[in-house]
Amino acid sequence: xxxxxxxxxxxxxxxxxxxxxxxxxxxxxxxxxxxxxxxxxxxxxxxxxxxxxxxxxxxxxxxxxxxxxxxxxxxxxxxxxxxxxxxxxxxxxxxxxxxxxxxxxxxxxxxxxxxxxxxxxxxxxxx
Ligand code: FES
Ligand code: FES
Numbered sequence: 001x002x003x004x005x006x007x008x009x010x011x012x013x014x015x016x017x018x019x020x021x022x023x024x025x026x027x028x029x030x031x032x033x034x035x036x037x038x039x040x041x042x043x044x045x046x047x048x049x050x051x052x053x054x055x056x057x058x059x060x061x062x063x064x065x066x067x068x069x070x071x072x073x074x075x076x077x078x079x080x081x082x083x084x085x086x087x088x089x090x091x092x093x094x095x096x097x098x099x100x101x102x103x104x105x106x107x108x109x110x111x112x113x114x115x116x117x118x119x120x121x122x123x124x125x126x127x
Pocket of ligand 2: 034036037062064103105106109
């Protein structure tokens, strides 16, 4: 299957790969797996005191589309509030990357990972 140019760009030059220091209370971590293929995505957000996502990082063990989806969503969430980040739909990722139907679940993984990261942050802060 041919990957779109945007997938290839994010796959070859992934943005925001890595992770934040353990124990950082301003970080929320989401770890999700795709039952369809076994790929795993870890996504972290670093939240400022006024509730804005100031940085994001990811590690993805998976296909090119999953790596591109996580790279893209880490770019998109920066500067957003938690609620704005929760509003990002996988369909927007799939559209931006021109994912074919069999790769839609890769973008769902990214949406689920952000949701899990926000939930983790909120749990840490008793929100
Ligand atoms: Fe092979 Fe996702 S199915 S990496
Ligand atoms: Fe399963 Fe991409 S995440 S094939």
